[in-house]
Amino acid sequence: MPHRDGMNGDTETPPVQVGFIGLGDMGKPMAERLLAWPGGLVVCDLRPEVVEPFTAAGAKAAATAAEVAAQAEVISVVVVNDDQVRAVVTGPDGILSAARPGTVIAVHSTIADETAIELAAECARHGVDLVDAPISGGAGGAQQGRLAVMVGGSEAAYARLREPFRCFADLVVRAGEVGAGTRMKLARNLLHFVAFTAAGEAQRLAEAAGLDLRKLGRVVRHSDAVTGGAGSIILRDTTAPIPADDFWFPILSHVRNLGEKDLSLALALADRLHVELPLAQQAFTELGPGLGVGAGALAKERP
Missing domain, CATH: 1.10.1040.10 (N-(1-d-carboxylethyl)-l-norvaline Dehydrogenase; domain 2)
Structure with a gap:
């Protein structure tokens, strides 16, 4: 994963150290995949019992987001909502209080696109890149390293994130500038939940027709796995x-x-x-x- 740089191609650039903030249902399996990242991993969560298995596996622990920023060049954030993202990035012990210029912050939480744009502008004043990088695939996809990541940010930031993200994702796309990752995630999830509503209609029809709903579910999952489902016509x-x-x-x-x-x-x-x-x-x-x-x-x- 190291790459060569320089005019004559003989300078090897070591892989970046990655920080990870938030080890919940999604963050934990994502960060576990990063334990193999050769640049090293720094983790932060309010619950010591969640952090301990990571330090036992060789990761460093940080008590605050600022401590993560003092060590890591690329920082993933997986917290609950916009307010928590703001606190992690701009709070008194937040990333910006200690981040060096050139640091890249990737917000994986699904937040408002306006929040991402606002925070990116604040980060830019400190020489830091913030990208919105929401994910699709659930905890199962994270455990298997099969997430899809939709990145909204500059080409330069995307280039720095791409390799470490491949530890937990087998599809990493640049959706556009900051905010575009979130917009793509919202469009993708619109399809997801409208399809769930349609599945409710299909079940009502099947039930009224005297069919076994569990068998219907097996047929749907089988055929969608073969055809690609609704995404196959996009x-x-x-x-x-x-x-x-x-x-x-x-x-x-x-x-x-x-x-x-x-x-x-x-x-x-x-x-x-x-x-x-x-x-x-x-x-x-x-x-x-x-x-x-x-x-x-x-x-x-x-x-």
Whole structure:
């Protein structure tokens, strides 16, 4: 992981020391993956019993965020909310009270994008980079090193974070400037929780039809693992309507036609069973426009 630098390529730059603040349900498995990082790890949490296994494994312990900043060049922050992030970064014993110029702070907590922008501006006055770097994949993904990290920040900050982050993530993307990481996380989670709501509708229909819900769940998880689920249709650079001569038009028109057929059959079944499916009804009318190919024949015909 060390890399070569300099004009003649013969100067080796040692890996940065990483700090980690917040060893909760998400932070703990992420930090555990960083124990193998060759630059070393400094951890900080208010609970000594959580810190002890890390020091036993070779990490350094810090009592405050300032102590982390005095040692680490890249600092990950995984706390609960915006107020805690502000306290960790700008409080009396916060990172900025001791951070050296060039330090990079990565906020993994899901906070408001405005908070990230505000804190980044304050950090910049101290020569410190702050990026918003929310994560997706849950504690299980952290334990397996399979998180996705969405970074909002400069190219230079992203370059410094990328290698240590690969200890706990197998996808690290730069979403854009500060705030963009949070916006990408919000868009991703919008899909997540709308899908959960749709799963509730599907279960109501299945239950009314006398089906075993656990078996339905097995089928859904199996097919989503094969097809990639809803993310498999997020393929284009824009949501604008697709011209008829575009490569994607026949592909996504086919998806729309299949979807409208299956949704019309599900809605007909729901009518017979007296089950309300508002999301399914909305999907039926908006699937084609959402795909960029317009409503199909079935959606145009249905009142």
